[in-house]
Amino acid sequence: MQQLAGVRIQVQAQTAALQSQAEAWAQRLGLPLQVGAAEFELQVTEHGLQLQQLGPQAPGAVRVDFVEGAVAHRRLFGGGSGQMIAKAVGVQPGVRPQVLDATAGLGKDAFVLASLGCEMGLIERQPIIAALLADGLARAEGDPEVGQIVARMRLYNGNAIEVMGTWADAPPQVIYLDPMFPHREKSALVKKEMRLFRPLVGDDLDAPALLAQALALATHRVVVKRPRKAPIIEGVKPSHSLEGKSSRYDIYPKKALKG
Template identity: 60%
Template sequence: MLPPLFCSSSERHDHAQQLAAHYGFVLLDALPEQGHALVLDAHRLALCSLGKGAPGPVFVDFVGGAADWRRKHGGGRGQGVAKACGLKGGSTPHVLDATAGLGRDAFVLASLGCQVDMLERSPVAASLLADGLLRAQDSDEVAAIASRMRLHHGMASELMQAWSADRPEVIYLDPMFPETKTKSALSKKEMQTFQQVVGADADADALLLPARALATGRVVVKRPRHAPLLAGAKPSYSLEGDSVRFDIYLG
Protein backbone atom coordinates (compact mmCIF):
# COMPACT_ATOMS: atom_id res chain seq x y z
CA MET A 1 0.00 0.00 0.00
CA LEU A 2 1.36 3.40 -0.99
CA PRO A 3 1.88 6.05 1.68
CA PRO A 4 -0.23 9.20 1.29
CA LEU A 5 1.18 12.52 0.12
CA PHE A 6 0.93 15.73 2.12
CA CYS A 7 1.99 19.15 0.82
CA SER A 8 3.07 21.64 3.48
CA SER A 9 3.80 24.44 1.00
CA SER A 10 0.90 26.29 -0.61
CA GLU A 11 3.20 27.35 -3.44
CA ARG A 12 3.83 23.72 -4.42
CA HIS A 13 0.27 22.43 -4.27
CA ASP A 14 0.07 22.14 -8.06
CA HIS A 15 3.24 20.07 -8.07
CA ALA A 16 1.78 17.86 -5.34
CA GLN A 17 -1.30 17.27 -7.47
CA GLN A 18 0.92 16.29 -10.40
CA LEU A 19 2.85 13.82 -8.20
CA ALA A 20 -0.37 12.30 -6.91
CA ALA A 21 -1.77 11.88 -10.41
CA HIS A 22 1.45 10.49 -11.89
CA TYR A 23 2.37 8.01 -9.17
CA GLY A 24 -1.05 7.19 -7.70
CA PHE A 25 -0.61 8.81 -4.29
CA VAL A 26 -3.58 9.96 -2.23
CA LEU A 27 -3.17 13.68 -1.53
CA LEU A 28 -4.17 14.59 2.04
CA ASP A 29 -5.15 17.94 3.55
CA ALA A 30 -3.58 17.09 6.91
CA LEU A 31 -0.60 15.05 8.01
CA PRO A 32 -1.48 11.75 9.76
CA GLU A 33 -0.29 11.16 13.31
CA GLN A 34 1.06 7.64 12.70
CA GLY A 35 2.53 5.52 9.93
CA HIS A 36 4.39 6.91 6.94
CA ALA A 37 3.73 9.74 4.52
CA LEU A 38 5.43 11.54 1.68
CA VAL A 39 5.82 15.20 2.57
CA LEU A 40 6.41 17.87 -0.04
CA ASP A 41 7.64 21.14 1.44
CA ALA A 42 9.09 24.26 -0.14
CA HIS A 43 12.45 22.57 -0.73
CA ARG A 44 12.09 18.83 -1.29
CA LEU A 45 10.02 15.65 -1.23
CA ALA A 46 10.71 13.26 1.66
CA LEU A 47 9.40 9.98 3.02
CA CYS A 48 8.61 10.55 6.69
CA SER A 49 7.90 8.23 9.58
CA LEU A 50 5.28 9.69 11.86
CA GLY A 51 4.77 9.48 15.60
CA LYS A 52 6.88 9.76 18.73
CA GLY A 53 10.48 8.62 18.36
CA ALA A 54 10.24 8.23 14.60
CA PRO A 55 13.50 8.27 12.61
CA GLY A 56 14.40 11.15 10.33
CA PRO A 57 13.10 11.65 6.79
CA VAL A 58 14.35 9.79 3.73
CA PHE A 59 15.08 11.95 0.68
CA VAL A 60 17.48 12.07 -2.25
CA ASP A 61 20.26 14.65 -2.08
CA PHE A 62 22.85 14.58 -4.85
CA VAL A 63 24.18 18.05 -3.99
CA GLY A 64 25.30 17.71 -0.37
CA GLY A 65 25.60 15.13 2.35
CA ALA A 66 26.91 11.63 1.66
CA ALA A 67 26.71 11.99 -2.13
CA ASP A 68 28.86 15.12 -2.06
CA TRP A 69 31.44 13.46 0.22
CA ARG A 70 31.57 10.32 -1.90
CA ARG A 71 31.93 12.35 -5.09
CA LYS A 72 34.89 14.26 -3.68
CA HIS A 73 36.55 11.67 -1.42
CA GLY A 74 35.04 8.26 -2.25
CA GLY A 75 37.91 6.95 -4.33
CA GLY A 76 36.80 7.73 -7.87
CA ARG A 77 37.39 4.86 -10.28
CA GLY A 78 38.95 2.85 -7.48
CA GLN A 79 35.52 2.25 -5.91
CA GLY A 80 34.12 -1.25 -6.09
CA VAL A 81 31.12 -0.28 -8.20
CA ALA A 82 33.37 1.46 -10.73
CA LYS A 83 35.73 -1.49 -11.00
CA ALA A 84 32.84 -3.94 -11.31
CA CYS A 85 31.27 -1.91 -14.12
CA GLY A 86 34.53 -1.84 -16.07
CA LEU A 87 35.59 1.78 -15.66
CA LYS A 88 39.20 1.22 -16.59
CA GLY A 89 41.38 4.05 -17.79
CA GLY A 90 39.17 6.43 -19.73
CA SER A 91 36.35 3.93 -20.33
CA THR A 92 32.92 5.30 -19.42
CA PRO A 93 30.33 2.70 -20.47
CA HIS A 94 26.64 3.33 -20.88
CA VAL A 95 25.10 1.77 -17.76
CA LEU A 96 21.52 0.71 -17.15
CA ASP A 97 20.79 0.56 -13.42
CA ALA A 98 17.75 -1.72 -13.34
CA THR A 99 17.15 -1.40 -9.58
CA ALA A 100 17.85 2.29 -9.07
CA GLY A 101 16.40 2.73 -5.57
CA LEU A 102 17.62 6.09 -4.26
CA GLY A 103 20.19 6.40 -7.05
CA ARG A 104 23.34 6.34 -4.94
CA ASP A 105 25.45 4.06 -7.12
CA ALA A 106 23.94 5.54 -10.28
CA PHE A 107 25.14 8.97 -9.16
CA VAL A 108 28.66 7.64 -8.53
CA LEU A 109 28.80 6.18 -12.03
CA ALA A 110 27.41 9.37 -13.59
CA SER A 111 29.91 11.47 -11.63
CA LEU A 112 32.66 9.37 -13.25
CA GLY A 113 31.34 10.18 -16.71
CA CYS A 114 28.91 7.34 -17.45
CA GLN A 115 25.53 7.83 -19.07
CA VAL A 116 23.15 6.06 -16.68
CA ASP A 117 19.58 4.98 -17.38
CA MET A 118 17.77 4.20 -14.13
CA LEU A 119 14.80 1.86 -13.85
CA GLU A 120 12.67 1.97 -10.71
CA ARG A 121 9.33 0.28 -10.21
CA SER A 122 8.41 1.65 -6.77
CA PRO A 123 6.35 4.85 -7.02
CA VAL A 124 7.83 5.99 -3.70
CA ALA A 125 11.45 5.47 -4.74
CA ALA A 126 10.85 6.86 -8.23
CA SER A 127 9.21 10.03 -6.91
CA LEU A 128 12.02 10.63 -4.41
CA LEU A 129 14.63 10.01 -7.10
CA ALA A 130 12.91 12.32 -9.57
CA ASP A 131 12.76 15.05 -6.92
CA GLY A 132 16.47 14.65 -6.18
CA LEU A 133 17.32 14.89 -9.86
CA LEU A 134 15.31 18.09 -10.26
CA ARG A 135 17.18 19.75 -7.42
CA ALA A 136 20.52 18.50 -8.73
CA GLN A 137 19.77 19.98 -12.15
CA ASP A 138 19.41 23.38 -10.48
CA SER A 139 22.84 23.12 -8.83
CA ASP A 140 25.80 24.50 -10.77
CA GLU A 141 28.08 22.00 -9.03
CA VAL A 142 26.33 18.78 -10.08
CA ALA A 143 23.98 19.78 -12.93
CA ALA A 144 26.29 18.23 -15.52
CA ILE A 145 26.30 14.94 -13.60
CA ALA A 146 22.51 14.94 -13.26
CA SER A 147 22.19 15.50 -17.02
CA ARG A 148 23.76 12.06 -17.53
CA MET A 149 21.07 10.36 -15.41
CA ARG A 150 17.68 9.40 -16.90
CA LEU A 151 14.87 7.91 -14.85
CA HIS A 152 12.34 5.40 -16.19
CA HIS A 153 9.46 4.40 -13.90
CA GLY A 154 8.20 0.87 -14.39
CA MET A 155 8.89 -2.83 -13.96
CA ALA A 156 12.54 -3.49 -14.77
CA SER A 157 11.97 -6.87 -16.42
CA GLU A 158 9.32 -5.41 -18.74
CA LEU A 159 11.31 -2.28 -19.53
CA MET A 160 14.43 -4.30 -20.36
CA GLN A 161 12.54 -6.70 -22.64
CA ALA A 162 10.90 -3.78 -24.48
CA TRP A 163 14.10 -1.65 -24.62
CA SER A 164 14.33 0.12 -28.00
CA ALA A 165 17.05 2.72 -27.36
CA ASP A 166 20.78 2.05 -27.67
CA ARG A 167 21.66 -1.12 -25.79
CA PRO A 168 23.68 -0.47 -22.64
CA GLU A 169 27.14 -1.95 -22.30
CA VAL A 170 26.59 -2.64 -18.61
CA ILE A 171 23.46 -3.55 -16.66
CA TYR A 172 23.72 -3.06 -12.92
CA LEU A 173 21.49 -4.94 -10.47
CA ASP A 174 21.36 -4.15 -6.77
CA PRO A 175 18.08 -5.70 -5.62
CA MET A 176 16.95 -4.87 -2.12
CA PHE A 177 17.86 -7.86 -0.02
CA PRO A 178 15.33 -9.10 2.58
CA GLU A 179 16.23 -7.95 6.09
CA THR A 180 17.49 -10.56 8.52
CA LYS A 181 16.92 -10.45 12.26
CA THR A 182 20.60 -10.31 13.13
CA LYS A 183 21.67 -7.04 14.67
CA SER A 184 24.68 -6.72 12.38
CA ALA A 185 22.43 -6.76 9.32
CA LEU A 186 20.25 -3.86 10.44
CA SER A 187 20.66 -0.72 8.41
CA LYS A 188 20.33 2.82 9.63
CA LYS A 189 16.88 3.70 10.94
CA GLU A 190 16.08 5.91 7.97
CA MET A 191 16.87 3.09 5.53
CA GLN A 192 14.78 0.69 7.59
CA THR A 193 11.87 3.07 7.01
CA PHE A 194 12.54 3.03 3.27
CA GLN A 195 12.75 -0.78 3.20
CA GLN A 196 9.54 -1.13 5.19
CA VAL A 197 7.63 1.04 2.72
CA VAL A 198 9.20 -0.13 -0.53
CA GLY A 199 9.76 -3.78 0.39
CA ALA A 200 12.36 -6.32 -0.74
CA ASP A 201 12.77 -7.33 -4.37
CA ALA A 202 11.35 -10.83 -3.98
CA ASP A 203 11.39 -11.38 -7.75
CA ALA A 204 15.00 -10.28 -8.21
CA ASP A 205 16.02 -13.64 -9.71
CA ALA A 206 13.82 -12.90 -12.72
CA LEU A 207 15.93 -9.85 -13.63
CA LEU A 208 19.13 -11.69 -14.51
CA LEU A 209 18.00 -13.36 -17.74
CA PRO A 210 16.59 -10.22 -19.47
CA ALA A 211 19.60 -8.25 -18.21
CA ARG A 212 22.03 -10.70 -19.78
CA ALA A 213 20.04 -10.63 -23.02
CA LEU A 214 20.12 -6.83 -23.23
CA ALA A 215 23.63 -5.90 -22.03
CA THR A 216 26.29 -5.82 -24.73
CA GLY A 217 29.18 -6.21 -22.30
CA ARG A 218 28.41 -7.35 -18.76
CA VAL A 219 25.84 -7.65 -16.01
CA VAL A 220 26.96 -6.62 -12.53
CA VAL A 221 25.05 -7.86 -9.48
CA LYS A 222 25.70 -6.27 -6.09
CA ARG A 223 24.96 -8.56 -3.15
CA PRO A 224 25.61 -8.75 0.58
CA ARG A 225 28.94 -10.55 0.86
CA HIS A 226 27.53 -13.90 2.02
CA ALA A 227 24.23 -13.79 0.11
CA PRO A 228 23.38 -16.58 -2.34
CA LEU A 229 23.98 -16.09 -6.06
CA LEU A 230 21.22 -14.32 -7.95
CA ALA A 231 19.08 -16.98 -9.67
CA GLY A 232 21.73 -19.50 -8.60
CA ALA A 233 23.81 -18.50 -11.62
CA LYS A 234 27.59 -18.71 -11.29
CA PRO A 235 29.28 -15.44 -12.37
CA SER A 236 32.35 -15.11 -14.56
CA TYR A 237 34.12 -13.68 -11.51
CA SER A 238 33.41 -11.70 -8.33
CA LEU A 239 34.90 -8.72 -6.54
CA GLU A 240 34.56 -8.87 -2.76
CA GLY A 241 34.54 -5.99 -0.32
CA ASP A 242 34.16 -5.90 3.44
CA SER A 243 30.37 -6.20 3.43
CA VAL A 244 29.32 -6.57 -0.22
CA ARG A 245 30.45 -8.37 -3.32
CA PHE A 246 29.97 -7.73 -7.01
CA ASP A 247 29.19 -10.73 -9.20
CA ILE A 248 30.15 -10.05 -12.82
CA TYR A 249 28.56 -11.92 -15.73
CA LEU A 250 30.40 -11.42 -19.03
CA GLY A 251 29.10 -11.98 -22.54
Protein backbone atom coordinates in the same frame (compact mmCIF):
# COMPACT_ATOMS: atom_id res chain seq x y z
CA MET B 1 11.02 -2.65 -6.02
CA GLN B 2 7.29 -2.96 -5.67
CA GLN B 3 4.80 -1.16 -3.49
CA LEU B 4 3.12 -3.50 -1.03
CA ALA B 5 -0.63 -3.53 -0.56
CA GLY B 6 -2.05 -2.25 2.71
CA VAL B 7 0.49 0.51 3.39
CA ARG B 8 -1.33 3.83 3.84
CA ILE B 9 0.46 6.86 2.40
CA GLN B 10 -0.67 10.47 2.23
CA VAL B 11 0.73 13.62 0.61
CA GLN B 12 1.23 16.84 2.58
CA ALA B 13 2.46 20.31 1.66
CA GLN B 14 4.79 21.85 4.23
CA THR B 15 3.48 25.34 3.46
CA ALA B 16 0.36 26.73 1.80
CA ALA B 17 2.48 27.99 -1.10
CA LEU B 18 3.40 24.38 -1.94
CA GLN B 19 -0.17 23.06 -1.88
CA SER B 20 -0.54 23.00 -5.66
CA GLN B 21 2.65 20.94 -5.95
CA ALA B 22 1.33 18.52 -3.33
CA GLU B 23 -1.92 18.17 -5.24
CA ALA B 24 0.01 17.47 -8.44
CA TRP B 25 2.10 14.74 -6.77
CA ALA B 26 -1.01 13.22 -5.19
CA GLN B 27 -2.72 13.04 -8.57
CA ARG B 28 0.37 11.71 -10.33
CA LEU B 29 0.88 8.93 -7.77
CA GLY B 30 -2.77 8.20 -7.00
CA LEU B 31 -2.36 9.11 -3.32
CA PRO B 32 -4.72 11.01 -0.99
CA LEU B 33 -4.02 14.40 0.58
CA GLN B 34 -3.84 14.19 4.40
CA VAL B 35 -6.31 11.44 5.30
CA GLY B 36 -5.21 11.38 8.95
CA ALA B 37 -4.66 7.63 9.37
CA ALA B 38 -1.57 7.18 7.22
CA GLU B 39 1.60 5.26 8.06
CA PHE B 40 3.77 7.27 5.67
CA GLU B 41 3.70 10.84 4.45
CA LEU B 42 5.13 12.14 1.19
CA GLN B 43 6.01 15.70 2.11
CA VAL B 44 6.43 18.56 -0.34
CA THR B 45 8.95 20.96 1.24
CA GLU B 46 10.96 23.99 0.19
CA HIS B 47 14.00 21.70 0.00
CA GLY B 48 12.33 19.07 -2.16
CA LEU B 49 10.17 15.97 -1.93
CA GLN B 50 10.74 13.72 1.08
CA LEU B 51 9.21 10.58 2.56
CA GLN B 52 8.49 10.44 6.28
CA GLN B 53 7.27 7.44 8.22
CA LEU B 54 4.76 8.47 10.88
CA GLY B 55 4.76 7.25 14.47
CA PRO B 56 6.91 7.61 17.61
CA GLN B 57 9.68 5.16 16.59
CA ALA B 58 9.91 6.29 12.97
CA PRO B 59 13.28 7.18 11.43
CA GLY B 60 13.81 10.64 9.97
CA ALA B 61 12.63 11.75 6.55
CA VAL B 62 14.47 10.67 3.41
CA ARG B 63 14.93 12.73 0.27
CA VAL B 64 17.31 12.63 -2.68
CA ASP B 65 20.04 15.28 -2.63
CA PHE B 66 22.84 15.02 -5.17
CA VAL B 67 24.29 18.46 -4.38
CA GLU B 68 24.97 18.26 -0.64
CA GLY B 69 25.27 15.66 2.11
CA ALA B 70 26.61 12.11 1.93
CA VAL B 71 26.30 11.74 -1.84
CA ALA B 72 28.30 14.92 -2.44
CA HIS B 73 30.93 13.80 0.07
CA ARG B 74 31.30 10.48 -1.73
CA ARG B 75 31.64 12.28 -5.07
CA LEU B 76 34.44 14.47 -3.73
CA PHE B 77 36.25 12.07 -1.40
CA GLY B 78 35.01 8.56 -2.23
CA GLY B 79 38.01 7.38 -4.19
CA GLY B 80 37.01 8.15 -7.77
CA SER B 81 37.66 5.42 -10.31
CA GLY B 82 39.39 3.38 -7.61
CA GLN B 83 36.06 2.57 -5.96
CA MET B 84 35.02 -1.06 -6.11
CA ILE B 85 31.80 -0.29 -7.99
CA ALA B 86 33.81 1.50 -10.67
CA LYS B 87 36.11 -1.48 -11.09
CA ALA B 88 33.13 -3.85 -11.15
CA VAL B 89 31.36 -2.12 -14.04
CA GLY B 90 34.61 -1.80 -15.98
CA VAL B 91 35.71 1.81 -15.52
CA GLN B 92 39.35 2.02 -16.56
CA PRO B 93 41.63 4.49 -18.35
CA GLY B 94 39.93 5.44 -21.60
CA VAL B 95 36.83 3.35 -20.83
CA ARG B 96 33.60 4.74 -19.41
CA PRO B 97 30.93 2.13 -20.18
CA GLN B 98 27.29 3.00 -20.78
CA VAL B 99 25.49 1.52 -17.76
CA LEU B 100 21.87 0.71 -16.96
CA ASP B 101 21.13 0.60 -13.22
CA ALA B 102 18.00 -1.53 -13.24
CA THR B 103 17.39 -1.24 -9.47
CA ALA B 104 18.09 2.45 -9.05
CA GLY B 105 16.59 3.12 -5.61
CA LEU B 106 17.70 6.60 -4.51
CA GLY B 107 20.27 6.76 -7.33
CA LYS B 108 23.39 6.83 -5.17
CA ASP B 109 25.39 4.22 -7.08
CA ALA B 110 24.22 5.57 -10.43
CA PHE B 111 25.34 9.05 -9.42
CA VAL B 112 28.80 7.77 -8.48
CA LEU B 113 29.19 6.21 -11.93
CA ALA B 114 27.78 9.29 -13.67
CA SER B 115 30.25 11.47 -11.76
CA LEU B 116 33.03 9.31 -13.21
CA GLY B 117 31.76 9.94 -16.74
CA CYS B 118 29.45 6.99 -17.41
CA GLU B 119 26.21 7.57 -19.30
CA MET B 120 23.55 6.13 -17.00
CA GLY B 121 20.06 4.77 -17.41
CA LEU B 122 18.10 4.24 -14.18
CA ILE B 123 15.03 2.05 -13.69
CA GLU B 124 12.98 2.24 -10.50
CA ARG B 125 9.70 0.36 -10.19
CA GLN B 126 8.47 1.60 -6.79
CA PRO B 127 6.51 4.74 -7.77
CA ILE B 128 7.20 6.75 -4.60
CA ILE B 129 10.94 6.04 -4.65
CA ALA B 130 10.95 6.92 -8.37
CA ALA B 131 9.23 10.21 -7.47
CA LEU B 132 11.91 11.02 -4.87
CA LEU B 133 14.58 10.23 -7.43
CA ALA B 134 12.94 12.31 -10.17
CA ASP B 135 12.63 15.25 -7.77
CA GLY B 136 16.28 14.98 -6.74
CA LEU B 137 17.44 14.87 -10.35
CA ALA B 138 15.31 17.89 -11.25
CA ARG B 139 16.68 19.96 -8.35
CA ALA B 140 20.27 19.01 -9.18
CA GLU B 141 19.95 20.19 -12.79
CA GLY B 142 20.33 23.81 -11.67
CA ASP B 143 23.64 23.30 -9.89
CA PRO B 144 26.62 24.48 -12.01
CA GLU B 145 28.77 21.44 -11.23
CA VAL B 146 26.32 18.66 -10.36
CA GLY B 147 23.99 19.61 -13.21
CA GLN B 148 26.61 18.35 -15.67
CA ILE B 149 26.64 14.99 -13.88
CA VAL B 150 22.88 14.41 -13.65
CA ALA B 151 22.64 15.30 -17.34
CA ARG B 152 24.19 11.86 -17.86
CA MET B 153 21.38 10.19 -15.86
CA ARG B 154 18.09 9.23 -17.51
CA LEU B 155 15.27 7.83 -15.38
CA TYR B 156 12.84 5.14 -16.56
CA ASN B 157 9.79 4.33 -14.45
CA GLY B 158 8.43 0.80 -14.41
CA ASN B 159 9.20 -2.83 -13.67
CA ALA B 160 12.79 -3.44 -14.72
CA ILE B 161 12.06 -6.87 -16.17
CA GLU B 162 9.34 -5.41 -18.39
CA VAL B 163 11.34 -2.30 -19.29
CA MET B 164 14.39 -4.36 -20.28
CA GLY B 165 12.21 -6.86 -22.13
CA THR B 166 10.80 -4.12 -24.37
CA TRP B 167 14.01 -2.06 -24.61
CA ALA B 168 13.97 0.06 -27.80
CA ASP B 169 17.16 2.14 -27.41
CA ALA B 170 20.70 0.94 -28.06
CA PRO B 171 21.34 -1.87 -25.56
CA PRO B 172 23.50 -0.90 -22.58
CA GLN B 173 27.03 -2.21 -22.38
CA VAL B 174 26.72 -2.95 -18.65
CA ILE B 175 23.66 -3.63 -16.50
CA TYR B 176 24.01 -3.10 -12.76
CA LEU B 177 21.69 -4.82 -10.29
CA ASP B 178 21.35 -4.30 -6.55
CA PRO B 179 18.17 -6.21 -5.68
CA MET B 180 16.70 -5.97 -2.18
CA PHE B 181 18.04 -8.91 -0.22
CA PRO B 182 15.66 -10.68 2.22
CA HIS B 183 17.46 -9.72 5.43
CA ARG B 184 16.33 -11.25 8.70
CA GLU B 185 18.85 -9.82 11.13
CA LYS B 186 17.97 -6.62 12.95
CA SER B 187 21.48 -5.35 12.33
CA ALA B 188 20.74 -5.27 8.60
CA LEU B 189 18.04 -2.64 9.12
CA VAL B 190 20.26 0.01 10.65
CA LYS B 191 20.34 2.37 7.69
CA LYS B 192 17.54 4.89 7.77
CA GLU B 193 16.64 4.39 4.11
CA MET B 194 16.41 0.63 4.56
CA ARG B 195 14.20 0.92 7.64
CA LEU B 196 11.94 3.37 5.85
CA PHE B 197 11.63 1.58 2.53
CA ARG B 198 11.37 -2.06 3.51
CA PRO B 199 7.64 -1.83 4.44
CA LEU B 200 7.02 -0.26 1.03
CA VAL B 201 9.14 -2.41 -1.23
CA GLY B 202 9.54 -5.82 0.42
CA ASP B 203 12.17 -8.17 -1.01
CA ASP B 204 13.04 -8.63 -4.67
CA LEU B 205 11.84 -12.22 -4.96
CA ASP B 206 12.05 -12.03 -8.76
CA ALA B 207 15.83 -11.45 -8.71
CA PRO B 208 16.53 -14.61 -10.83
CA ALA B 209 14.22 -13.34 -13.58
CA LEU B 210 15.77 -9.89 -13.28
CA LEU B 211 19.25 -11.34 -13.73
CA ALA B 212 18.16 -13.45 -16.70
CA GLN B 213 16.64 -10.43 -18.46
CA ALA B 214 19.73 -8.34 -17.75
CA LEU B 215 21.98 -11.02 -19.24
CA ALA B 216 19.80 -11.09 -22.35
CA LEU B 217 20.03 -7.31 -22.85
CA ALA B 218 23.54 -6.23 -21.79
CA THR B 219 26.16 -6.34 -24.51
CA HIS B 220 29.29 -6.62 -22.35
CA ARG B 221 28.60 -7.56 -18.74
CA VAL B 222 26.15 -7.71 -15.85
CA VAL B 223 27.19 -6.75 -12.32
CA VAL B 224 25.19 -7.76 -9.23
CA LYS B 225 25.79 -6.18 -5.84
CA ARG B 226 25.14 -8.51 -2.90
CA PRO B 227 25.77 -8.58 0.85
CA ARG B 228 29.23 -10.10 1.28
CA LYS B 229 28.03 -13.44 2.67
CA ALA B 230 24.80 -13.72 0.67
CA PRO B 231 24.38 -16.56 -1.83
CA ILE B 232 24.62 -15.78 -5.54
CA ILE B 233 21.36 -15.23 -7.39
CA GLU B 234 19.88 -18.47 -8.69
CA GLY B 235 20.73 -19.13 -12.33
CA VAL B 236 23.93 -18.53 -14.28
CA LYS B 237 26.99 -18.37 -12.05
CA PRO B 238 29.27 -15.30 -12.08
CA SER B 239 32.78 -15.70 -13.44
CA HIS B 240 34.28 -13.89 -10.45
CA SER B 241 33.52 -11.44 -7.65
CA LEU B 242 35.04 -8.34 -6.06
CA GLU B 243 34.62 -8.50 -2.31
CA GLY B 244 34.63 -5.65 0.21
CA LYS B 245 33.99 -5.42 3.94
CA SER B 246 30.21 -5.64 3.80
CA SER B 247 29.30 -6.28 0.18
CA ARG B 248 30.56 -7.87 -2.99
CA TYR B 249 30.08 -7.48 -6.72
CA ASP B 250 29.33 -10.62 -8.74
CA ILE B 251 30.45 -10.16 -12.35
CA TYR B 252 28.90 -11.89 -15.36
CA PRO B 253 31.04 -11.04 -18.43
CA LYS B 254 29.86 -11.36 -22.02
CA LYS B 255 32.43 -9.36 -23.95
CA ALA B 256 35.58 -7.36 -23.09
CA LEU B 257 35.17 -3.61 -22.58
CA LYS B 258 37.61 -1.62 -24.71
CA GLY B 259 38.36 2.05 -25.15
